[in-house]
Amino acid sequence: MLGVDDVAARLGSIGFRCRGCGACCRRVAEDSNLVLVSPAEVRAIMAATGMAWDKVAEPYPDFIDTGNGGKYTLAWCLRRTADACIFLRDGRCSIYAHRPWICRTYPFMLVDDDLGVSECPGLGAPLSPCDARDAAADLCRRQAAEAVEESGIRAVFHEASVPPGKRAVIDSEGVKVLDG
Ligand code: SF4
Secondary structure, three states, X not given: OOOXXXXXXXXXXXXXXXXXXXHHHEOOOOOOOOOEEOHHHHHHHHHHHOOOHHXXXXXXXXOEEOOOOOEEEOOEEEOEOOOEEOOEEOOEEOOHHHOOHHHHHOOEEEEOOEEEEOOOOOEOOOOOHHXXXXXXXXXXXXXXXXXXXXXXXXXXXXXXXXXXXXXXXEEOOEEEEOOO
């Protein structure tokens, strides 16, 4: 796993400054810019907005057959309108202080020992060592949070059963059977 200093050095050499264009919050294709959220992130947004779970998040759209007529998926995503995240209002994030890790760290992600970089018009802009370190620390915290969620899902998955004919999301909190 990369340390904060290594990540900061890489970020500094790539460069980045958010232009506030909101492009990363928009749906440019069916599965583009999906924002995966953990149960803890959904609950933080619910607490901040007063919205119900199903108004904040929807199941990750790729369902897997259980073999008994049921289907499951392993993640939640922020809900979107036909063209953008529901929290994008007047071109700005309306839950900025509570935005999930994916939004907080865009356009970067850590996958094991690799730094992934998504398309973004802000890439290449000068990034100060201090800002690079802050961004790197966030990326490392995100990676740690994702590891905790993944291990929670594995623990639940081990014992999970989806009722025949039903669809469910299996997350670190349990098996959540969906209506309809
Ligand atoms: S939560 Fe905010 S930053 Fe994240 S996709 Fe939605 S509007 Fe954009």
